[in-house]
Amino acid sequence: QLVESGGGLVQPGGSLTLSCVAPESFLNIYAMGWERQAPGKQRELVAQVSRGSGGLYADSVKGRFTISRADGKNTVYLQMNSLKPEDTAVYFCVARRVGGPDVWGQGIQVTVSS
Numbered sequence: 715q716l717v718e719s720g721g722g723l724v725q726p727g728g729s730l731t732l733s734c735v736a737p738e739s740f741l742n743i744y745a746m747g748w749e750r751q752a753p754g755k756q757r758e759l760v761a762q763v764s765r766g767s768g769g770l771y772a773d774s775v776k777g778r779f780t781i782s783r784a785d786g787k788n789t790v791y792l793q794m795n796s797l798k799p800e801d802t803a804v805y806f807c808v809a810r811r812v813g814g815p816d817v818w819g820q821g822i823q824v825t826v827s828s
Contacts, residue, residue: 715740716807716819723825729795734807734819736788745810746783746790749818750803760805761792775801797826 720732736743747762747770761781762770769781780793790807807819 715817716809718805718807718819718822721805721822721824723827724797725828726797726799726826728797728826729793730797730824731794732792732805732807732822732824734790736807736809736817738788740788740809740811740817742812743788743809744812746788747781747808747810748790748792749806749808750801750824751806751821752800752803755803757806762808762810763790794824797824799826802826 715737717735720730722730724730745762745764748760749757750760751757758772760772760775761779763781763783771779778796783790802825804821805824806821809817
């Protein structure tokens with residue numbers, strides 16, 4: 715139900731922007747964000763943005779990634795700069811709804827390699 719786009723292969727130091735659109739029928743979303751899972755590692759929260767507050771970021775991406783949400787729309791973006799090989803993972807969009815449950819996208823691959 716969440717449609718993700720923008721992943722791919724990029725060289726170290728490069729940039730990518732991920733986009734995620736949730737159905738407009740989801741009226742009770744209070745936060746949207748991105749999680750990622752690298753091979754052999756646990757899934758982790760990368761960034762999240764809530765209504766009326768700024769972004770929440772994992773320490774590993776602070777200063778490099780920026781999350782934003784389109785005003786009045788169930789759309790969230792993740793601008794990723796200065797990418798490192800350790801950013802390689804499958805990235806999942808998540809929509810958090812009042813009263814739950816959370817909804818995830820299918821995931822999109824980001825590979826940082828020379």
